[in-house]
Amino acid sequence: MKKNWWKIAAVVLVLYSIIAGFLLKVPVLPILHETIRNLYFHVTMWFSMIILLFVSVWNSVRYLSGFNSKYDIVAKEAVHISIVFGLCGLATGMLWANYTWGEPWPNDPKLNGVAIAMLFYFAYLVLRNSIDEEQKRARIAAIYNIFAFVMFIVFTMILPRMTDSLHPGNGGNPGFGKYEDIDNNMRMVFYPAIIGWTLIGTWIMQLGIRYHKLNTIIHSNKN
């Protein structure tokens, strides 16, 4: 139980974000109306994804500085759950865009950028599966992961800021914070939601890692 306190924290934080996210007051804005509450669910997907992708890169770097395969597994599982969060982010974003921007996929640089960036991570998984030798796979995947993360940041955070984007905080479109679209009330839900979902992701990631470890033990016993 002592080791699992963060899992409880994850559940409590997300539960709080669901309850408070629907019941607390939000700023009254045109177009957005009540959908501003999507901030607690759609945007948290992306934040959690980026945090977990950073965890992945961090573990790839650690793998490269010692070649301990433990870190390689963490990097892989972090990418897995990040992709799940990313797909949820895309799906919820398309739904939201449909009712606020008029179509599910407006030609927005952030959308196109993130679609390309997601492909980098699909390629990461394909690359991993295409190499049989463990050491080689881990090494190439780790180096590729570093590039993929840099490209992800470039395509989702830097390039959209250089042109006009519908997303707040990009191009001529100031961020939520600057416009004061979101007030402190919203931040009280938004930040806990990010932490909660990131911890949920970590939990699922940890399960994947543990499954992987058991799998390797079984295989080594067979041989």
Added chain:
Amino acid sequence: MNKYKITFLTTILGLLSAVAYSQEAQQQVEMADAMRQSGKIYVVVAVLCIVFLGIVAYLISIDRKVSRLESKMKDNK
């Protein structure tokens, strides 16, 4: 005769007051109607909580299965 009259009157009045009281009670006392408010957003919140907790319960069950397997592996070693 008088006795009967009095009993009859008290019963009628008593019944009337009970009806009146219950009507008053219906107007004033609000009970457990958070879920029945016009917006009914609480219902949506409750549904989402149930879905989320269901997924969490499933996660916990997987977690425990993996833990059991891990301890089994340790014993075998």
